[in-house]
Amino acid sequence: xKLISKRIIELLIFLVILSFLxxxxxxxxxxxxxxQMLRVDDVAVSEExxxxxxxxxxxxxxxxxxxxxxxxxxxxxxxGSSYMTKEPVIDxxxxxxxxxxxLTVASLVVMxxxxxPLGTLSALYPNKWIDYLSRSISLIGxxxxxxxLGLLFIQLFSVRLQWLPSMGTGTAAxxxxxxLTLGFAMSAVYMRMIRASLLEGLKQDFVRSxxxxxxxxxxxxxxxxxxxxxTPILTILGTSLGSxxxxxxxxxxxxxxPGIGKLVIDAIMNRDYPVIQGYILWMGLFVVLIxxxxxxxxxxxxxxxxxxxxxxx
Amino acid sequence: MRKKISLLCLTLAxxxxxxxxxxxxxxxxxxxxxxxxxxxxxxxxxTFDPQxxxxxxxxxxxETLVKVNxxxxxxxxxxxxxxxxxDGTTWVFEIRDGITFQNGKDLNAEAVKHSLERxxxxxxxxxxxxxxxxxxxxxxxxxxxxxxxxxxxxSELVHPNTAIIDVDAPDIKSKPVGTGPFKVAxxxxxxxxxxxxxxxxxxxxxxxDEVVLTFNDDENARTSALQSGEADIVYRPxxxxxxxxxxxxxxxxxxxxxxxxxxxxYNSRQEAFKDKNVRKAFDVLLNPKDVxxxxxxxxxxxxxGPFLDSLDFSNDQKTxxxxxxxxxxxxxxxxxxxxxxxxxxxxxxxxxxxxTYPYRPELPLMSQMLQSEAKKIGVKIDIQQVENMDEYMTTxxxxxxxxxxxxxxPRGDAGYFFNALYTEGGAFNVGHFHEPVLTSIIDxxxxxxxxxxxxxxxxxxxxxxxxxxxxSSIVHPNNFVAYRDNVKNWVxxxxxxxxxxxxxxxx
Numbered sequence: 001x002k003l004i005s006k007r008i009i010e011l012l013i014f015l016v017i018l019s020f021l022x023x024x025x026x027x028x029x030x031x032x033x034x035x036q037m038l039r040v041d042d043v044a045v046s047e048e049x050x051x052x053x054x055x056x057x058x059x060x061x062x063x064x065x066x067x068x069x070x071x072x073x074x075x076x077x078x079x080g081s082s083y084m085t086k087e088p089v090i091d092x093x094x095x096x097x098x099x100x101x102x103l104t105v106a107s108l109v110v111m112x113x114x115x116x117p118l119g120t121l122s123a124l125y126p127n128k129w130i131d132y133l134s135r136s137i138s139l140i141g142x143x144x145x146x147x148x149l150g151l152l153f154i155q156l157f158s159v160r161l162q163w164l165p166s167m168g169t170g171t172a173a174x175x176x177x178x179x180l181t182l183g184f185a186m187s188a189v190y191m192r193m194i195r196a197s198l199l200e201g202l203k204q205d206f207v208r209s210x211x212x213x214x215x216x217x218x219x220x221x222x223x224x225x226x227x228x229x230x231t232p233i234l235t236i237l238g239t240s241l242g243s244x245x246x247x248x249x250x251x252x253x254x255x256x257x258p259g260i261g262k263l264v265i266d267a268i269m270n271r272d273y274p275v276i277q278g279y280i281l282w283m284g285l286f287v288v289l290i291x292x293x294x295x296x297x298x299x300x301x302x303x304x305x306x307x308x309x310x311x312x313x
Numbered sequence: 314m315r316k317k318i319s320l321l322c323l324t325l326a327x328x329x330x331x332x333x334x335x336x337x338x339x340x341x342x343x344x345x346x347x348x349x350x351x352x353x354x355x356x357x358x359x360t361f362d363p364q365x366x367x368x369x370x371x372x373x374x375x376e377t378l379v380k381v382n383x384x385x386x387x388x389x390x391x392x393x394x395x396x397x398x399x400d401g402t403t404w405v406f407e408i409r410d411g412i413t414f415q416n417g418k419d420l421n422a423e424a425v426k427h428s429l430e431r432x433x434x435x436x437x438x439x440x441x442x443x444x445x446x447x448x449x450x451x452x453x454x455x456x457x458x459x460x461x462x463x464x465x466x467x468s469e470l471v472h473p474n475t476a477i478i479d480v481d482a483p484d485i486k487s488k489p490v491g492t493g494p495f496k497v498a499x500x501x502x503x504x505x506x507x508x509x510x511x512x513x514x515x516x517x518x519x520x521x522d523e524v525v526l527t528f529n530d531d532e533n534a535r536t537s538a539l540q541s542g543e544a545d546i547v548y549r550p551x552x553x554x555x556x557x558x559x560x561x562x563x564x565x566x567x568x569x570x571x572x573x574x575x576x577x578x579y580n581s582r583q584e585a586f587k588d589k590n591v592r593k594a595f596d597v598l599l600n601p602k603d604v605x606x607x608x609x610x611x612x613x614x615x616x617x618g619p620f621l622d623s624l625d626f627s628n629d630q631k632t633x634x635x636x637x638x639x640x641x642x643x644x645x646x647x648x649x650x651x652x653x654x655x656x657x658x659x660x661x662x663x664x665x666x667x668x669t670y671p672y673r674p675e676l677p678l679m680s681q682m683l684q685s686e687a688k689k690i691g692v693k694i695d696i697q698q699v700e701n702m703d704e705y706m707t708t709x710x711x712x713x714x715x716x717x718x719x720x721x722x723p724r725g726d727a728g729y730f731f732n733a734l735y736t737e738g739g740a741f742n743v744g745h746f747h748e749p750v751l752t753s754i755i756d757x758x759x760x761x762x763x764x765x766x767x768x769x770x771x772x773x774x775x776x777x778x779x780x781x782x783x784x785s786s787i788v789h790p791n792n793f794v795a796y797r798d799n800v801k802n803w804v805x806x807x808x809x810x811x812x813x814x815x816x817x818x819x820x
Contacts, residue, residue, distance in 0.1 A: 047738035258503035
């Protein structure tokens with residue numbers, strides 16, 4: 001219980017520091033949302049009207065006062081409303097997050113389905129044809145920009161074969177192409193990592209001693225070598241998960257699968273401060289949670305990393 | 314052992330492939346007898362609030378009191394007629410009889426008043442544009458009193474953000490109720506919207522039963538959606554795909570000149586550009602025809618002024634000679650001499666910073682063309698590309714020329730352009746020009762209600778801008794739409810406000 005409350009306090013302090021830094025950086029960056037709000041590209045607006053709106057929104061106050069007001073609202077669980085859509089920021093985040101989450105999970109599944117088999121087979125048959133094949137796939141996956149890969153998939157599966165929808169949401173089929181694009185691009189890295197970790201795992205002393213004890217090769221491979229290789233994979237998986245949950249704007253735009261990524265890019269373009277702040281906190285929270293989960297998983301995957309008392313060595 | 318694990322791996326991979334293919338079976342939808350159409354565009358759709366987004370008007374859900382036709386002339390819409398009693402402060406609009414909202418409620422002046430009240434409450438832009446002090450409603454007569462004389466009020470009421478909706482209807486932000494031919498069935502922000510016909514539409518029953526509007530910012534993805542048959546109409550397909558689409562006999566490509574103008578702004582705070590001859594020099598350096606062919610891949614037309622030639626308030630075309638030698642003549646008039654391959658005045662070479670931005674890819678290309686042509690006559694141009702051009706050109710003074718793209722007459726009136734660019738404190742008066750005669754003409758324009766007189770004043774203002782070369786209008790890019798040949802009655806409007814109409818049909 002004590003540990004949990006300690007963690008929550010740490011998290012709050014982290015979020016406040018993060019929010020302060022992001023707020024200050026945002027305010028230091030040139031520009032504000034006033035021109036967008038007044039639609040200067042469409043409505044004749046004078047400098048005076050722009051300044052009036054700046055005053056109304058409190059942009060002419062010192063940054064620390066603006067931040068103080070924001071922080072006060074934050075502690076009342078109010079992230080404010082978007083300047084552009086007038087919707088509460090929390091609603092915007094909650095509305096866009098499920099699409100991002102679906103895309104994240106599906107992409108990771110695709111990545112694992114490609115990377116685990118090919119990476120494993122590469123490690124089992126080093127320098128054989130399957131290894132060369134996996135190397136080639138990995139090289140292609142790492143070289144091709146994901147938006148271009150997405151366009152290729154659209155051309156093949158939507159335009160030529162007409163098997164899958166090229167854009168939109170709604171059915172499982174809509175998720176196939178975006179997750180295939182993301183998953184394929186990610187699998188390039190994971191494939192080589194799984195191969196390298198497995199090969200290293202198979203060289204460990206405990207593998208030799210397990211063989212000496214007469215344990216079957218398949219048991220050794222799965223319960224010793226593979227388990228050993230999970231640690232670096234989980235670490236990078238945590239990072240991937242964080243960046244995927246942060247939104248993959250290019251893929252979201254390409255497949256009209258709007259999620260958090262597009263939301264924040266639009267917000268940055270429009271200088272929609274409340275949305276940007278909300279996003280940074282939201283992501284900060286998730287990154288902390290994911291890292292905590294990854295830390296926790298080490299305990300089960302590789303108990304050697306832990307000694308009594310739960311402190312990492 | 315290896316075989317076992319290999320088998321396991323291959324099984325996993327196969328499951329993955331199967332799952333991907335099985336996903337497809339879930340997407341098969343029943344073919345219905347309904348007349349349906351799918352329209353894919355890049356229109357912003359993060360919100361559906363009529364007062365913050367144009368989609369309600371574009372999708373045929375809501376309508377405005379006034380509209381513009383293809384010549385950008387103002388026409389009645391929900392309002393039958395209007396007049397001002399005191400040169401633009403008190404306006405009386407007569408609302409058309411027999412119109413109902415899509416929930417059956419009658420449209421009267423009271424409903425319009427409540428809707429416009431919501432408009433100025435929700436939209437800072439409309440609040441500053443409409444300048445409404447108070448409104449009175451009686452039957453079908455709506456009286457609007459403005460805070461100051463506003464000759465352009467009817468033109469401002471063309472703006473889609475003034476769309477009239479039933480403010481008492483629940484869930485305005487996602488299911489607004491308007492008076493248009495289509496009513497909302499569903500809306501997913503930034504993704505998709507479905508509308509279905511409103512049979513009792515005052516203009517007659519719409520031909521389509523339903524329309525799906527999908528939003529996609531990627532032009533290649535939009536093009537693919539048309540090619541794969543997912544879309545019936547695609548707004549702005551990829552420019553490089555136009556020739557391919559034209560060759561497809563089942564696709565029609567519709568190309569129209571847009572109200573947009575790609576232009577050069579000059580900075581009068583830079584010593585060189587205070588001289589009219591220097592501005593004139595760069596005005597004739599690039600041949601607009603070359604810009605159309607090179608930077609716009611042929612998809613545009615040379616501009617003779619800020620407005621399209623076909624509009625009532627655009628100036629008569631003037632024949633100009635273009636090219637470096639013509640530029641040199643003006644530079645010589647300004648006191649520059651070509652020495653050792655450099656344009657020199659007072660011992661200094663003419664050099665300046667040209668700022669552009671990548672959002673419209675033709676602008677950086679146009680900048681490079683300018684740079685290479687200027688080099689031929691000894692002028693050094695440093696190009697800088699910025700992300701936020703609006704911010705840069707209004708807060709920095711270190712540039713000589715910026716490239717910009719602007720819709721110059723968004724609602725059938727030249728007032729917006731001249732006020733934004735050439736009045737003191739105008740949002741786009743980045744060149745800081747102050748021409749007393751021009752200012753007095755704009756003041757006169759702002760007070761003039763009569764459209765013919767307004768057009769005359771706009772032409773006079775245009776003459777001064779041209780004579781003094783306060784900016785250079787280079788090209789008007791085209792709008793292009795591609796659609797399947799079974800689509801009937803599609804019209805690519807110049808204003809881009811009216812998209813889904815009651816007449817739109819599929820064979």
